[in-house]
Amino acid sequence: MKTKAVRLYGANDLRLEEFELPKIKEDEILVKVITDSICMSTYKAASLGKNHKRVPEDIHENPIIVGHEFAGVIVEVGKKWQHQFKAGDKFAIQPALNYKGSMASPGYSYKYFGGNCTYTIIPQEVMELGCLLPYEGEAFYDASLAEPMSCIIGAFHASYHTVPGKYEHTMEIVEGGKMALLAGGGPMGFGAIDYIIHREKKPSLLVVTDRNDDKIERAQSIFTQEEAKKNGVELIFVNTNNVENVSEYLMQFTDGTGYDDVFVYAPVKELLEDADKILGRDGCLNFFAGPIDTNFSAQLNFYNVHYAATHIVGTSGGNTDDMKESLQMSAEKRINPAVMVTHIGGLNSVADATLNLPNISGGKKLVYTHIDMELTAIDEFEEKGKIDPFFAGLAEITGRHKGLWSAEAEKYLLEEYKKLI
Known part of the structure; x- marks a missing residue:
């Protein structure tokens, strides 16, 4: 044939x-x-x-x-x-x-x-x-x-948190927690928003950022706050293009406590560093975006790793x-x-x-x-x-x-x- x-x-x-x-x-x-x-x-x-x-x-x-x-x-x-x-x-x-x-x-x-x-x-x-x-x-x-979609789904299952006083890791995002999705205006970000709102275990707060007006507008037209709220999620879109201090601005949505789960959807040094800064105690940073540069790196706060139990996970594909x-x-x-x-x-x-x-x-x-x-x-x-x-x-x-x-x-x-x- x-x-x-x-x-x-x-x-x-x-x-x-x-x-x-x-x-x-x-x-x-x-x-x-x-x-x-x-x-x-x-x-x-x-x-x-x-x-x-x-x-x-x-x-x-x-x-x-x-x-x-x-x-x-x-x-x-x-x-x-x-x-x-x-x-x-x-x-x-x-x-x-x-x-x-x-x-x-x-x-x-x-x-x-x-x-x-x-x-x-x-x-x-x-x-x-x-x-x-x-x-x-x-x-x-x-x-x-x-x-x-399986790649998106796998990332949520791969994120993890700890059990205080025990040497245990609990896989998955924090149910009812606070979540940020950075650079979420692309196709994988859109798939993630849809999945987050309609899965069983979901955050109570989802903040999605991007630097492009058209992407933000399209996201808002597809994923309305009303639809998200009906499913138990407070959905906030933020255009960070003209925000002077992104991490400080995003922290205000958590009343200063930080985010339980932060997903980074673009391999950009500044994004990763902002993600690190907005993690709350036992916060998990999931680096979803795959870089081409084999030496790609960013600065992370290891004081928080030690005292606030923040941690990082990366996923590539689903099962x-x-x-x-x-x-x-x-x-x-x-x-x-x-x-x-x-x-x-x-x-x-x-x-x-x-x-x-x-x-x-x-x-x-x-x-x-x-x-x-x-x-x-x-x-x-x-x-x-x-x-x-x-x-x-x-x-x-x-x-x-x-x-x-x-x-x-x-x-x-x-x-x-x-x-x-």
């Missing part, structure tokens, strides 16, 4: 190509990919090429398929797995395999296994590890976005249970991963969008791999619709969903737009 795929040959060398997939082995599964969302981690891999720790040395001869936040439909099942999976089943993928100590992962390491393609072959280790997940939801984008939690919450309509999405495109847009990802404003870029469509911002649909009825239809649908992507929009796209194959 032929597939179309975006493959990495070297640093900044991504190519959209058509080639033949080998016949699957009895322990493999062939799937049709429907959606993939582009991750900043893919940009890092594409920028570094073979120098990335997950990318093989020989990609100039054996290129890998990029993309790891994908979902679709099973086409053919090898004999070994026919008792568990069948053709026609929808699926999601947990890409953090960690198979026998290997760093190999879809989207970084495999010749025939990745998300930015029309068809791909899932190797046996994925099923062995339980990382091919059944999906029964309505929209494929929810399954794709379960991967970045399979986090993926399952995301899929379940999406199916129950408790969270809406579409809050992360600002652009829609086809497979033909992947290479350029990936290599220029830091320069494209907005949130997640969602790709439909059987569609030929330039990457288009959702807020551009209405303007394009003045000359193209297809975009007029999309604008009408997204307008009824607070400007967000939706299952209705996905159905319309898949039914109406020009197919690649």
